[in-house]
Amino acid sequence: MKKLWIGIGFLVCLCAVCLWRQTEKLKKQEFAKKNSQKTSITMPDMVIVLDPGHGGSEKGAVCKYENVLVQEKDINLKIAKYMKKELESYKNVKVYLTRNHDETVKLEERVDKAADNQADVFISLHNNAKGEALSYQNGCTVIVPTGNYRSKTSKKGQLLGAYFLDSLSQLGIENQGLLMRTSQTNAKYPNGELCDYYNVIKNCVYHDITGIIVEHTFIDCKSDYDNFLSSEEKIKQIAKKDAQAVLRCYGEGENLKMKTAEEKVTLITNGKNQQNQYQTWKFR
Numbered sequence: 001m002k003k004l005w006i007g008i009g010f011l012v013c014l015c016a017v018c019l020w021r022q023t024e025k026l027k028k029q030e031f032a033k034k035n036s037q038k039t040s041i042t043m044p045d046m047v048i049v050l051d052p053g054h055g056g057s058e059k060g061a062v063c064k065y066e067n068v069l070v071q072e073k074d075i076n077l078k079i080a081k082y083m084k085k086e087l088e089s090y091k092n093v094k095v096y097l098t099r100n101h102d103e104t105v106k107l108e109e110r111v112d113k114a115a116d117n118q119a120d121v122f123i124s125l126h127n128n129a130k131g132e133a134l135s136y137q138n139g140c141t142v143i144v145p146t147g148n149y150r151s152k153t154s155k156k157g158q159l160l161g162a163y164f165l166d167s168l169s170q171l172g173i174e175n176q177g178l179l180m181r182t183s184q185t186n187a188k189y190p191n192g193e194l195c196d197y198y199n200v201i202k203n204c205v206y207h208d209i210t211g212i213i214v215e216h217t218f219i220d221c222k223s224d225y226d227n228f229l230s231s232e233e234k235i236k237q238i239a240k241k242d243a244q245a246v247l248r249c250y251g252e253g254e255n256l257k258m259k260t261a262e263e264k265v266t267l268i269t270n271g272k273n274q275q276n277q278y279q280t281w282k283f284r
């Protein structure tokens with residue numbers, strides 16, 4: 001009888017060891033798979049200019065949560081620095097920032113810096129706050145060119161914007177779609193079509209640079225702040241998703257590309273959300 005119990009005990013131990021080894025093997029395989037996904041992306045030679053919105057005397061959106069003063073300009077800079085680090089781990093990718101510190105930089109100078117560095121892409125990094133132009137007060141939006149002028153470059157911006165929405169929504173940030181806005185002063189491009197409203201978008205179109213503005217969250221939305229901005233780690237996660245959006249849009253690799261994505265597209269014509277026009281566009 002005693003021998004039988006020893007035998008059973010031995011078998012149980014053997015099974016436990018086998019199970020443990022199998023689990024470890026699976027974990028290693030999973031780790032290797034994740035790693036190979038990261039390293040298997042091939043990026044083309046490209047120059048990316050990241051533009052941390054506002055800075056210095058221009059604070060952007062400001063909010064106070066339990067005595068913590070949250071300033072958009074600081075969060076935008078953090079996202080840009082983390083994103084630069086992520087993207088520059090790919091040796092073909094060169095990244096410049098329009099500001100590295102808390103300093104005031106004029107809007108015109110930002111795109112000029114991109115043009116001076118012969119940028120392929122200009123990405124302005126922001127966080128939103130409630131306003132009259134939009135009907136929603138949370139989530140992420142990417143402002144892209146209308147395509148009224150230099151439509152080929154504008155289309156690249158619209159596609160890049162769709163990748164940003166796809167990546168950021170993986171964090172749980174509500175996807176509010178792409179946004180376009182036309183001039184309210186009737187400013188026209190040389191082809192007679194209405195200019196884009198936002199200065200950096202318009203200047204990128206003039207310089208033939210793919211340019212977008214990413215509004216990651218609403219700083220004055222408590223749940224957006226709590227879920228996505230309230231710690232260094234959360235801000236880092238946003239920057240990682242931003243970098244992934246760029247890698248997925250421009251890189252080559254397995255399972256990288258967006259499946260067919262439908263995005264809501266909002267066109268603001270006069271700054272009042274009652275007059276906004278809505279469409280649905282398909283990407284890929």
Ligand SMILES: [Zn+2]
Nearest residue numbers: 053060126127
């Ligand atoms: Zn801003």
